[in-house]
Amino acid sequence: MQKPNDTTRREFLTTAAAIGAPLLVSPRTAFGSQASSRVTLGVLGCGGRGTWIAELFQKHGGYEIRAAADYFQDRVDNLGAKLQVPPERRHTGLDGYKKVLAGDVDAVAIESPPYFHPIQAREAVEAGKHVYLAKPVAVDVPGCRTVEESGRKAAEKQKAFLVDFQTRTDPLYREAVKRAQYGDIGRIVCGEATYFCGPTFDEQIKWVTEKPNDPEVRLRAWGLDRALSGDVITEQNIHALDVASWVLDAAPLRAVGTGGRRARSVGTCWDQWAVIFTFPKDVVVSFASKQLGQGWDDICCRIYGTEGTLDTHYFGEVSIRGKLPYRGGKMTALYQDGAVANIAAFHDSIARGDFSNPTVAPSVRSNLTTILGRTAALRGAPATWDEMIAANETLTADLSGLRS
Amino acid sequence: MARPVLALVALAVSVAGPPGHAGTPADVVTNSVGMRMVWVAPGSFVMGSPPGEPLRQEEETPHRVTLTRAFRIAATEVTQRQWLAVMPHGRSPQPGADRPVASVSWKEAQEFCLELSRKEGATYRLPTEAEWEYACRASAAAVTDLAAVAWYSENSDGTAHPVALKAPNAWGLFDMLGNVAEWTMDVYAPYPRDDAKDPTGPPAGPTRVVRGGSWRSFPPALRCAARVGTPESYQLAHVGLRVVQVVE
Numbered sequence: 001m002q003k004p005n006d007t008t009r010r011e012f013l014t015t016a017a018a019i020g021a022p023l024l025v026s027p028r029t030a031f032g033s034q035a036s037s038r039v040t041l042g043v044l045g046c047g048g049r050g051t052w053i054a055e056l057f058q059k060h061g062g063y064e065i066r067a068a069a070d071y072f073q074d075r076v077d078n079l080g081a082k083l084q085v086p087p088e089r090r091h092t093g094l095d096g097y098k099k100v101l102a103g104d105v106d107a108v109a110i111e112s113p114p115y116f117h118p119i120q121a122r123e124a125v126e127a128g129k130h131v132y133l134a135k136p137v138a139v140d141v142p143g144c145r146t147v148e149e150s151g152r153k154a155a156e157k158q159k160a161f162l163v164d165f166q167t168r169t170d171p172l173y174r175e176a177v178k179r180a181q182y183g184d185i186g187r188i189v190c191g192e193a194t195y196f197c198g199p200t201f202d203e204q205i206k207w208v209t210e211k212p213n214d215p216e217v218r219l220r221a222w223g224l225d226r227a228l229s230g231d232v233i234t235e236q237n238i239h240a241l242d243v244a245s246w247v248l249d250a251a252p253l254r255a256v257g258t259g260g261r262r263a264r265s266v267g268t269c270w271d272q273w274a275v276i277f278t279f280p281k282d283v284v285v286s287f288a289s290k291q292l293g294q295g296w297d298d299i300c301c302r303i304y305g306t307e308g309t310l311d312t313h314y315f316g317e318v319s320i321r322g323k324l325p326y327r328g329g330k331m332t333a334l335y336q337d338g339a340v341a342n343i344a345a346f347h348d349s350i351a352r353g354d355f356s357n358p359t360v361a362p363s364v365r366s367n368l369t370t371i372l373g374r375t376a377a378l379r380g381a382p383a384t385w386d387e388m389i390a391a392n393e394t395l396t397a398d399l400s401g402l403r404s
Numbered sequence: 405m406a407r408p409v410l411a412l413v414a415l416a417v418s419v420a421g422p423p424g425h426a427g428t429p430a431d432v433v434t435n436s437v438g439m440r441m442v443w444v445a446p447g448s449f450v451m452g453s454p455p456g457e458p459l460r461q462e463e464e465t466p467h468r469v470t471l472t473r474a475f476r477i478a479a480t481e482v483t484q485r486q487w488l489a490v491m492p493h494g495r496s497p498q499p500g501a502d503r504p505v506a507s508v509s510w511k512e513a514q515e516f517c518l519e520l521s522r523k524e525g526a527t528y529r530l531p532t533e534a535e536w537e538y539a540c541r542a543s544a545a546a547v548t549d550l551a552a553v554a555w556y557s558e559n560s561d562g563t564a565h566p567v568a569l570k571a572p573n574a575w576g577l578f579d580m581l582g583n584v585a586e587w588t589m590d591v592y593a594p595y596p597r598d599d600a601k602d603p604t605g606p607p608a609g610p611t612r613v614v615r616g617g618s619w620r621s622f623p624p625a626l627r628c629a630a631r632v633g634t635p636e637s638y639q640l641a642h643v644g645l646r647v648v649q650v651v652e
Binding site for chain 1: 454455456459461462463557617620621622624625630632640
């Protein structure tokens, strides 16, 4: 494993502007020799979200879904049938994605389990593809660094690289966060980020319960596997922590935490987490999550200042209360609207030749924030950002018994 | 798809003609209420901020704006003394003749401009958002020493200060950033992507653009590209105005 460079380690992705020199080039260059506004797309990962988002790509009108890959034949066939991808352009196995990258697509949408994101994104950029990447970008620190590097290389190679977070596209979220950053809630003192939901992977739990030792089932049930998913705090709860690091425009300095697997008996992920993060200027953010039970679902980030409170809910209201209130409004369908907006932004950046790729740095930063929380909670003792970056710890998934 | 492409460079502003050309000292005139009005030449600049610029907001879509007409802009925010020389009442929460007027709604700011125009026999109005940003940038690179030019959250002690105590920008304009935030003429709306000539914003909308940040603002608001939409009726303790004079 590569040792982090000492001179850059402390600065590693602590500010969102770390990446992204403005690079605007000719649209003709952006589209290669085709000089066409239609972006040909390969989909890597044809599970639930992969299929769902591929349909949104097709509905946009500016994309042609030309190839697809998934480990499982049934998954790639399901997407292929829905979106008219011919059988010879459907690829399977762990290395199926390489065949998509070797083909003639302009871009790829990476919707595979998070464990595979960094390598697939890196190879896609190396193959000269534009990259649309689902969150989380990676499950460990080396993966985050790979994605950061791939984002930078994409910019150099005049390729778009967009990380798909929904909240960051929403006008109400943007306005509320801006106002907090501009001073409307006064000096920021503390905050909370919470992600409370019921069981998310019921079907996967069923498969694993039926066949606990089947390697293909382990892959299909990736949401229960810490290495494949990054665990719940990284894979799912990142939405809440991303808003916190967005508002504060900073990475946490340290964290303490706890948690456990309280309500399920299979897999290696925890289903309940609690972490206290300390950000610069002694801003404390308390984080909690659950992926179990019934009766309460909320993705919230609330930031308290000396003169007001920023209150954001992924499925509810976004507002500021206090001396300078902002009424904001209610989220209606952020899960879909955000993806639609990102699909449009991705196309737009390719069409305009804008390869500044501004989503990469903040996404890597919030991804690392979740990993810091995970590290502290699993350890049951404080963890610091610097120490986490220096340790550069790898999560290794068990891929034995799977075909390439 | 086939439109010309912006070339964004480190210096986000360029003008037609000599860099930094806002006129000459002889072009500064003082009106009857003591406003020093600085002549600004026509020119063109990139309004907004490029992707990747620190602290930028997504709404600051960069686009080239050309201002085809010269105008004069006040070297300072309208002070309480100047306001009371024109209007019968003021309600600034932090009294002081040389402090900027504040707690005035957009409509009251408009009334002030009309009264001032009547008094001076010339046309005064709020700056358009583009004029404001052009004047703020003053053909210079981004501000590096904020405390030298602006009163803001970290040095204001929670109050506005008499105008022109900090260093002016390259065109001699004081407190463009900080002290009080300033109403502009324009209705707030997302920017168009296309190049624009003498833009004035959309015809109607729920809020007007306030610029410059104030004594209560954090550094992200203290940028020439930063913009906030505020309802016309709001009388905010940190929002005042600066006027421009139309050059015939």
